[in-house]
Amino acid sequence: MTDLSPLSALGDALPLTIAIGPLTIRENAGMALASLTLRQGSGEPQPFGLHLPGPGGWKATDGIAAFWIGPGAWMVEAEGRAESDFAAALKAEARHCSVSEQTDGCVMFEITAADAAPIRALLEKLVNLDAQGFAPGSARRTGLEHMSVFVIRRAEGHLALLAMRSAAGSVFHAIETAARRLTAA
Amino acid sequence: MTRLSGGLIDRSKTLRFSFNGQGYTGHPGDTLASALLANGVRLVGRSFKYHRPRGIFAAGSEEPNALVILRGGARAEPNTRATVAELFEGLEATSQNHVGPLGFDLLAVNDLLSPFFAAGFYYKTFMWPKVFWEKLYEPMIRRAAGLGAMSMQPDPDAYDKGFLHCDLLVIGGGAAGLAAALTAARSGVRVILADEDFRLGGRLLAEGEALGDRPAPDWVAEAEAELVSLPNLRILRRTTVFGAFDHGIYGAVERVGDHLPTPATVRQTLWRITAKRIILAAGATERHIPFANNDRPGIMLAGALRAYVHRWAACPADKVAIFTSNDDGHRTAADLVAKGVQVTAVIDPRRDAKALGQYPLFAGSVVTDTKGRLGLSHVQITRDAAPVWIKAGVLGVAGGWNPNLHLASHHRGRPEWSEAHQAFLPAPAGGPPGLTVAGAAAGQGTTQAALMNGAEAARAALADLGISANLPDLPAASDAKGNQHPLWHVPGKARAWVDFQNDVTVKDIKLAHQENMRPVEHLKRWTTLGMATDQGKTANVTALAVMAELTGQSIPQTGTTIFRPPYTPVSMAVLGGGDTGPHFRPRRLTPSHEWAAAQGAVFVEVGQWMRAQYFPRPGETTWRQTVDREVLATRAGVGICDVTTLGKVDVQGRDAGAFLDRLYANPMASLKVGMVRYGLMLREDGHVYDDGTCARLAEDHYVVTTTTAQAGPVYRHMEFARQCLWPELDVQLISTTDAWAQFSVAGPNARRLLERVVDGFDLSNEAFPFMACAPLTVCGGLRARLFRISFSGELAYELAVPARYGNALMARLVQVGADLGATPYGTEALGVMRIEKGHAAGNELNGQTTAQMLGMGKMVSAKKDAIGTVMTRREGMLAETRALVGLQPVDPADPVTAGAHLFAEGVAQDTWSDQGWITSACFSPHVGSAIGLGFLASGTTRLGEVIVAANPLEGKSTRLRVVSPHFVDPEGGRLRD
C-alpha cells in the first residue's frame, strides 16, 4: 500500500459533503471507473454479472454499474474501489474488449434529495436535458456551462454528475450556485 | 382629479417614489407611468434629436417616449420604459436626454434648427472642413448621441439561465393565451404560459367590459387560480419570449427581480425553451395618426388611455379629447364618460360616424394642430377647412390595431396585408415550424373571437401531436368590430411625428422618397425610423403606408421590413448567462496545483488551464531571476514539472498500430512494445497539425500524447479518422488526459531521483534506454507509468500516476531529491529549455508550417498512406525554402523578439524582401543572451550569416546571427546517458 496521500478532486484531504436546502452534494471519491469498448468480433460481455445498458441507459447491480457512453462503449462504476486497479479487474471480466482506467479522469458528485422535485429543479438550471424524460436509469453526456458532463439519474431523488477532474472546482461552483439560488427563491 | 375610482391597485398600501428628485406616492399594482399620470405628471422626457417635451404615450412595452433612468448608483439603468417599470417602495427615476432641468432643456435649441436636422442630415453635413471631423464634429456627436447614460460602475446583480422543455408554449397570457392554456393544460400535456406583464390577463385587465356576468379581471383571476393548481402547467410572469429560433427553440428573459428594490437571488434569468408546439397570442399594438404637433405631453394612444383609466384608475387631466378613425376610439370615450371624466370632443374622419355614448362628436373631422409645449392645452379640429380650437389636457389617438406578429415573422415569414382589417396579419405559411398565431395577433381581436380562437388553436396544436383536447366553456364576451377607416396621416405644413423615439416625421419620409430611398429597408435605415429601442412598434406600419401613398403603390406592394429578435431589448448581462469574473469560463487545475500554490508559484492561463509559470524563492525580485535559476538548476541537477495538461489518448485494438500509421506522417505500427516514438501529425492539406509521442504499452495498446492546446481538436480528428475514414479498422479510443497526473523529471540527476521512488524497477541505461516506456509501481505499490522522453534535452523521464496522487508525488519528488538539487520548474523554464534544444512547439506548429520547414521532411513516409502526406508533395510546398534555424543577437545585450520578420542586411524592409519570421524567443542563461527560433529562407545553408530582425511598430532593427537551433548539447548526448 503506497504511503502517498491522495487529494480529492476539489483539492482537499477529504472529499466534500455539503447540504444546501433540500439538496445534499457529496464528492464521491471512492468510485472506481473504467471504460469498456467492444472490439470487432467480440460479443457483449456481462462483467461481474451486469447486463450492459443500451443508448442513454444506466444499470446497476450489487456495487457495480455501467452507463452507455457511445456505440459499443460503456463506463463501468465500482463503488468504493477507487484505490484498487479496477481497470485490471474489469479487463479480466472482458478479455476481448478494450479497457482503460478512468477513475481519476472524472470528478463525481452525488446529488440527493428526499424526492424528485428539487432534483428536477436543479437539472433545469444546469443542463439542457428534459428532466421529465430523464427517469431513473438514464445517463447522458451533455454540456454544463461550456464543460462536458455525464448526468446519471440513479433514482427519483438521486443524481450523479461526472465532469473532467481538472474542472472540479468550476463544476462544483455551478452546482452550488444553482442549489443556493433554488433554496433562497 | 387624476386618481379615479376602481382599478387593479392595492389602495391599502402606499408606495413612495421620486421622479427627478420630486417625491410622489402610488400603490402596488401601479407602474411608474400610471403613478406619474395619477399624480398629474405629463412631461417625462425630451425627444432624441429635437429635444421636444414628451409625455407617456402607451401603456406597455411598445412605449416610445417615457424612457427614464431607473434607480441610482451602480444599479442605474438608462432607457427604462416607465410603462413597464413596476412601482416599488423607494423607487427613484430621472428623465433623460436634456441639459438643464426637464422643463427648460438647453438643447431644445435643436428644435429651432430642425430644418438642418432632417433625416439623413449626417450624410450631408459634418463633411467640411475635414480636419474638424476628429477634433470637433465627432466629440460633439458622441456627446449628443444616445438617450440615457450608464452608471459606468460594475453591475452588482447576479443573472441566471435555465432550460425548459414542454409540449406547448403559449406566448401571451391575455384572452387568447389563457383560453389556449386552459384547453391544453386540462388535457394533461406540459404547457408553459409566458407573459411579459406582472399580471396575467393582457387587455382583459384594461377593459371595462364583462366576461359572462363578471368583470373581466375576475374571470382572469379564476382562470389563473386553476392554471396555478395544475402541476403540468408552468406560468412565467414578467417573461418576454424575445425570439423564435430553430426547431422549436425559443429564447425568453424572466425579469425575476427587476421589480424589487434589490433582487433576492438573481435579477433576470435567460430561459432556453424547447417546445413541440407554440401558440403566439401576443395581442396587438395600437397605431396613432400623425398630424401637426402630435407629440405633446398628454397625447397618447386611446387604447392606452383606456387601460390607464380601467386598470390603474389614472387620468392626468380633467378634459380629454379623442381622435379616432375607428369604433374602438369611441369605446374609450364612452368608458371615460362612465368613469366621470369630461370628454370635450371625439374627432372622427368618418362622416357617418356614430357616438357610442354621451359626448360631443365631430364627425367628418380631423385634428390639425395642438397647443401646450410642456403639456397639451388645446386641440385644433378641422372640418371642411374650418378649424376650431377646443380645450383638452389629454388627447387619445386611435388609428387602428397592428397584430403583434413579430415572432411569427422571425423566420422570414412575410406578413400579409388584410384590406378588411386594415392591418398586416401573420403569413399563412413560412413562419417558424410548429407555431400558430391566435387572438388579436392573428386579427381575431374581439374578446369573444380571441377566447374562441385561442382555445381552438390549442386543440389543433395538440391534435397535431396526436392528443385530443376538449374546448373549455368560455364566457360570453364582446364581439364589437373596429370598422377601421384608413387615415394614415393628416396632411399639413407643420411637422407630424411618426416615430417618436427617433424623432422621425412625415416630412422625413417625404425627403426619403425624394432622395429615392423608397424601398422600406432603405426608408428605415436612411431615416432611422423603427431603429430605436422600441423598434418602431407604434410607427412602422404608418410609415410604410405613408411611403405607399407617396409612391402610389399599395401597402402590400410596399411590404414590411424584416423582423428579427429580440422582440424587446435584452440586456447583455442576462445573455451572458450569469458567470462573470473568475467564473466567466471553466478553469482547469493540474493535479499538483495545491502544492504549487503552497510554494507560492505564479500561475498562468494556458487555455482553460492554470499552470505554474514559475516558482519564486525568497530574495528573487524578478521573474527572470526565478526562471534563470530553474533552468540552470534543471540542467545542473534535476527539475520537476507538471505536464499533465498535454492531451493523452488511449488507443487500443488489433489495428491500433495500423490506425496510427495513417494518422501520423512517420511510421507507428513498427514501434516496438515498450518503446516511445515522436509523432508528427499533418493536416490533410500537408501542413503540420500537431506533434506528440506514441508509447506502445502492448501489442494492442498505445498511449498517444498531443500538445495542450490541441488536445480537444486532435481527439476529434482521431475519432473522425476512426469512424469516418477507416471504420473497418479494429481500433478504440478514449481520452485519458485528466486521469493520469504526469510529471517531467529532467536533468543529470533524474535517474538517481527516480530510483528513490520506483519500486524495484531497473532504471539502468541498458534496461530502460532513451525512448523506453513501461508500467510499474512507485512509492510502495502505487500503479504508475514511466516514459523516457525529453522535451528539455536533458536525461529525462515522464512519470504518470493516478491524478489523485499527483500532488503528493510532486511533493515527494522534491523532498527526497533535495540533495540532488531537485527543483520544481514552471512553463517559463519549460519553454526556455525546449528553445535551447531547438524543439518545435505551438509557435512553430501554427498551421502555416510544413515538415520540410521544420527539418522533418524525411519523417514523412512515402511508403504508407497517411493524412497529409500526398499534399506535402505539391509543387508550392516543395519549393518552400524557409527552414527552422536558431537566432542569436550579435550584440548579446540585444533582445530577440518573437513575431519579428527577417531580412538580409542592407535590404529595404518590405513584403517582397521578407525572408521569414521569428517564432519563439527567450533569454538563455546557458548562452548568456536572448535566443530565438525562426523560419528563414534557405536558413540551413546560411549558418553564421548576420541578418536583420525588423520591428517596424517601434521602428527598430536588430542584427542577429543565424545558428543551429540546438543551442545546448547539440549532439544530444545527455538524452542517451
Add this chain to the structure above:
Amino acid sequence: MLIPHPLLGPRDAQEFTYLGDASLLNRPDGMAEGALPAFCDYVYLRDNPAGIHRELWFHEQGDRSWLVVTRNTLTHEILGAELARDVALRRQK
C-alpha cells in the same frame, strides 16, 4: 437547432461541433496513381449548395459519434441523421 441523433433522439446543436460537407468521407487512396490532383479536389473543392446539404457533425458533448446530417441550409430543416460510421462502411461496399 435540434439534431435527430439516430440512437439518442433529438439533441440540441449546442452539444455538437460542425465540420462541413460530408464529401469529406470520400477520401481518395493516397497510394494510387493521380492521388495528388484527387486530394487537391478533396481538400479544397465544395459545392456549397443553398438548399439540401449533407454534412458532418461531431457529438462532442454527447456520445462522440460523428453523424452525417441532411439539412436544408436555407430553412435549417433537418431531414435526417445517421451514424457516419454506417455511411462510411456502406461506401466501402
